[in-house]
Amino acid sequence: MSQLVAALRRRVRGGRAWVAVPVVWIAAVSVVDVLAPPDIHLGPLLVAAPAVTPMFGGPWTVGLVAGLAVLAQTAIGVARDPDELLSANHEAQILALVLVGASLVIFCVVRERRAGELRQVRYVADAAQRVVLPPMPGRLGPLRVASRYLAAEAEARIGGDLYGAVRTDSGTRLIVGDVRGKGMGAVEDAALLLGAFRVAAPYPSRLDELVAYLDRSVRRGRHDQGIHAETFITAVVLDIPDEGRDVEMISCGHPPLVVMHAGRLRVVETAHPAPPLGLGELTQQRYVASSFPLAAGGLLLMYTDGVTEARGSTGDFYPLLERIAGWTDTSPEALLSRLEGDLLRHVGGRLDDDAVMIAVKRETA
Structure with missing residues (x-):
């Protein structure tokens, strides 16, 4: 103020x-x-x-x-x-x-x-965006978390980027997604998906069962709203246990994750790619979780395509992996602050699409 x-x-x-x-x-x-x-x-x-x-x-x-x-x-x-x-x-x-x-x-x-x-x-x-996306808590069990939502500066346009986190008895479940389209319709779809995630994620179901439920929720919400056009949401859902190193992941058409540890960079691709949420019925999709290690001290970066598809003055996309290679930031907040500044400099201070960035650090094995 x-x-x-x-x-x-x-x-x-x-x-x-x-x-x-x-x-x-x-x-x-x-x-x-x-x-x-x-x-x-x-x-x-x-x-x-x-x-x-x-x-x-x-x-x-x-x-x-x-x-x-x-x-x-x-x-x-x-x-x-x-x-x-x-x-x-x-x-x-x-x-x-x-x-x-x-x-x-x-x-x-x-x-x-x-x-x-x-x-x-x-x-x-x-205000609507803040109601749908309250700030991510700074700590979730053994995890330190930071989040950024960068809105596109195009009049009053609202995007459908989303994120959420829920604690379970044994760990933390995270979701990052991007709704097809803009405006209040996209916000409604994001709110619907986040509501379904917050209701179902705390229960001890398998990750594939959770994602199948989210897919059905998106399709049911589309039907209840009388929407006949294809509405879908790219998303990645993670299950990070409090104990152990292996993180379960199901990626539904979402950009790959990045793990940073001891100055090294690793791109995490899913071994079982799935279509965006809302299209499971068309493809008769059966969801299969992949896993990857996240050691103590490791930083996990999740983001939407508003980051990697942000264009500079010459029309070039933001080279995320090239820019963050060699960064040695040790906290999620420091990493996102540096990434946000670098991204905005690349686009000249104005984004054409909303962008979400989530950084997670495991502090104990």
């Missing part, structure tokens, strides 16, 4: 500074026009002052500058024609300034109203 207030104060101070530009312009045009020969009229140039003010000012600022321009044009008319109050030419110029100023004030009022509506929509979108 303090950062927001500081940004608003800087914006206000910057806007006040820019007001000097049209004011100086009005003064300069007025002086030159009064001193110019009788056949040279520079008064029409005054319209430039209120015309540029909406770039940095609101309706009150625009109205003030337009009023100053009208007063300046009136003063020029009186100074150039001392025998008459105003000539017909100056009256026409004054009327034109009044009409232009009034139009610009109306434009600013409409613009600020729509900007307020957009801010409200963005606020609602952000």
Whole structure:
């Protein structure tokens, strides 16, 4: 909140500074026009002052500058024609300034109203996203966890990236996924899947049974919503035991995981790839779990394709493995902070798609 207030104060101070530009312009045009020969009229140039003010000012600022321009044009008319109050030419110029100023004030009022509506929509979108995706706890049993959700900065668009974690009697179950599509429909699908995961994951079922249940939940939710188009969710589901090194994994069309340990990098591919959740009925899929070791001190990185498909200024994708190779960050939070900064630098500070990053560190064997 303090950062927001500081940004608003800087914006206000910057806007006040820019007001000097049209004011100086009005003064300069007025002086030159009064001193110019009788056949040279520079008064029409005054319209430039209120015309540029909406770039940095609101309706009150625009109205003030337009009023100053009208007063300046009136003063020029009186100074150039001392025998008459105003000539017909100056009256026409004054009327034109009044009409232009009034139009610009109306434009600013409409613009600020729509900007307020957009801010409200963005606020609602952000609130909906936070309800669906509360912050990941920093510790889950013997695991240290950090998470990042980077929203695409495209108006109020909400993405369907998701993550969740549930403790069981013997370990921790994690899910990271990406819903096909954007908007509130994607958020509804993400909420449905996360709800099903949070309900079923704590029970001592096998991982393949859990994923089959999640697939049925996605299909049932699509049917209940009357959606006939294919709705699917790429996801990876993990079961990390509190004791032992082997992690069970089922990947449903999701990008591979990365394990970092002692400066070495290992890409974890599933031996039994499965289609995205929601398509199991079409493929008659039987889910089979793969396993991989995660030793004490090892960092596990999970992410969505918003990371690897983020494009730089030249159109190149973010080279995740190339960038993180050799990184020696020892905590999940430090790793994600560094990765987030590097990713945003690659894309110039603006993502075209939402991105999720989860880092998990096992602290005991």
